[in-house]
Amino acid sequence: MTYVGQPHDKMLPYIRSMQAAAAMANNADIVMAMRKSDSEQMTQNQKELFRNHSIKLLDVDWDTPPKMKAYQEGAWCGHQDFIRLHVLGMEGYDAVAYYDTDVEFQGDITPVLRCAASGKFLTTNGGLGELLNVGFFALRPDKRLFQAAVNFALHANFSMNTSWGEMGWTPAGGYFVGGECGQGFWYALFYKFGGSAQQALQSAGLSVVDSAQIDRCMWNYQTSFQCKEHLDCSRVRVHHKPAIKTEWKECQKLEPSVR
Structure with a gap:
C-alpha cells in the first residue's frame, strides 16, 4: 500500500481483510509506503493501528521522481500514483503485490504472488475501459525496474x-482514464516495445519486462464491465469497486469498512 498526504484515522478501511489474506499467503508482510514528511504527522492512534495490524512502515523521500519531466502543478493524480514506483525496488522479497487501500480481499491471493515470483510483471485492466489499473500490480522486485521507471520519468x-514518451495509446483508440498519471505511465513503460521505454529499460541494465495481465473480474474486481455474464461472485478474490453497495447487479464488498 501507499499513502500520500495528512494521515487520518480511516486510511485503512479494509485492513482486516488484508490481514486475513496475508495470513493465507504464508504470513506475508503488510507494508505501507509513505513520504517521511507525512508519516511524521501520524498520531498515536494511527501508529497503534499500524502496530495492531502488524503493518510495516516504509518511509520514502518522494512521491514523484525529482526533476520528473512531465510533472504537473495543481490537482494531479501523479502524487498518489508515482509514489508506488518505490514498490518496484523492494528487494528482499520473492514477490510483492501492491493494492490500493480501498481494496477488500475476499479470498487467497497466493497464486498471484507465486506467479509474480516466477518473474512475471502482473496487472489488470480497469473497470472504465482503461488498459491498466494501477490500483494493483505484482512482481518480483528489482532495483533495476525501479531505476528504469525513474529514468523514464526523467526523460x-x-x-x-x-x-x-511518445509511446502511443495502442491498443486503446486514444487517451484512457488515468493516462496522464500512473496508468498511462505503467502501460507505456512495461507493456510497450521499443522507443523511449526500451531506452529507459536498457539504461538500468534490462532488455525486456516479462509483462502479463490477469483476470480483473477475479483478481481486481472493478464493476462487471467486460466480465462474464452472470459472473459467480464467489470467484472474486479481490474486490476493488464499487466501493458502496449498489442496486444494480454487481459483486459487492462482503464486510463494512473499518470506521
Missing part, C-alpha cells in the same frame, strides 16, 4: 496525443 514527456 519522457506526456501528451494527450502520444501518451508517455
